[in-house]
Amino acid sequence: PTSAAPQDVRMRATPKQMNQTSNPTSEYSIRDGILKLLSDDEVARVATMESGPRLPIGDEYIDLAHLHNGVRRMDDTTVVKNGDLLSRSALNEKTWSNICARLPLA
Numbered sequence: 001p002t003s004a005a006p007q008d009v010r011m012r013a014t015p016k017q018m019n020q021t022s023n024p025t026s027e028y029s030i031r032d033g034i035l036k037l038l039s040d041d042e043v044a045r046v047a048t049m050e051s052g053p054r055l056p057i058g059d060e061y062i063d064l065a066h067l068h069n070g071v072r073r074m075d076d077t078t079v080v081k082n083g084d085l086l087s088r089s090a091l092n093e094k095t096w097s098n099i100c101a102r103l104p105l106a
Helices: 006-011 015-021 024-036 040-050 093-102
Strands: 060-063 071-073 085-087
Antiparallel strands (some): 060 071, 060 085
C-alpha cells in the first residue's frame, strides 16, 4: 500500500494536529484564494463589519487567522478579532459555499 502525501494527511488531521503541523504558506495560499472569491460588494460589506460592533450571536463565520477551525457560530463567549472574520451574513450564498469548499477538512 502507498502512503498518503503529507498534505492529504494534514487535511484529515484534527484541528489540534493541524495547528501543530500546518504549513503557514499553504494557509496563506488558501486564505488568498478565499479572499479572491469575494465580489467588490462583498469586500465592502466585510470591511464595514470589520470596523463595526461584534457579530450578532448565532451568526456563522470563518476566522481567516484560524482556517483549520472551519465554520464557527458566534455565541456570547466568543472572543475573536472582527478584522479576521468572514461573516456568512456579509456574503451571498454561492460565495459562502465556494469558500466552505476550500476550507481544510478537520
